Amino acid sequence: MSNQTFLIGTGGKTIYACCLTHDEQLLPLHENKSEQGPSWLLARDDLLYAANEHDDKIEIFTIDDRIQGRLTSKSIISSQGSTPCSLDIDSTGKWLAVANYGGSGSSNFVLLPLNKSNIPKENNAQIVSIDGHGPNHDRQSHSHCHQVKFYQNNLYVIDLGT
Structure with missing residues (x-):
């Protein structure tokens, strides 16, 4: 098994990037700041859509680095x-x-x-x-x-x- 990078929406103001290594170790990689409450995440091509449940918004990020899980906020819209x-x-x-x-x-x-x-x-x-x-x-x-x-x-x- 190769290393797998994944993102975690927490309902707080952070989307965490983590890595599950080939030897089953869980490593934190990067903390991406969000406006508020990113709980549900949806990746599509080079974008990540986050449902921000606390402020009734959808935040759209560019996925800048798939290995490290780095994101940049691109747009925020009403849900x-x-x-x-x-x-x-x-x-x-x-x-x-x-x-x-x-x-x-x-x-x-x-x-x-x-x-x-x-x-x-x-x-x-x-x-x-x-x-x-x-x-x-x-x-x-x-x-x-x-x-x-x-x-x-x-x-x-x-x-x-x-």
């Missing part, structure tokens, strides 16, 4: 909802899907078109709110989108509350 918790990009590379958990408020999922540089265009967002509740009203009083996932030609949205 178009509250508490973003999951991201995915469709197979055509034209759409970024965002699951907004919603906290104590309403939940939604959002489709953001990507420009030629793979940066989401906020002004063309398609926002879909989900109404309803689950069978356990104390825990599922309203929708809570947990994950978005493109598979083949479909977008799947996993929801706690409905």
Whole structure:
């Protein structure tokens, strides 16, 4: 097994780069600063998308060094909802899907078109709110989108509350 570099979103203000060595040692490599709360990470080509759940933003980084895990913040956009918790990009590379958990408020999922540089265009967002509740009203009083996932030609949205 060769060394494997990976990134960890912590919900704090740092994305950690670590290495799992061929002899199964875990080594810290680099600390990348983020605006706030990078929990869900999605790498695509030379970009990393981070769902910043504490400030309802998506932060986009360039991946400058894949070996050391060095990133540079390139853009910060609104998640178009509250508490973003999951991201995915469709197979055509034209759409970024965002699951907004919603906290104590309403939940939604959002489709953001990507420009030629793979940066989401906020002004063309398609926002879909989900109404309803689950069978356990104390825990599922309203929708809570947990994950978005493109598979083949479909977008799947996993929801706690409905």
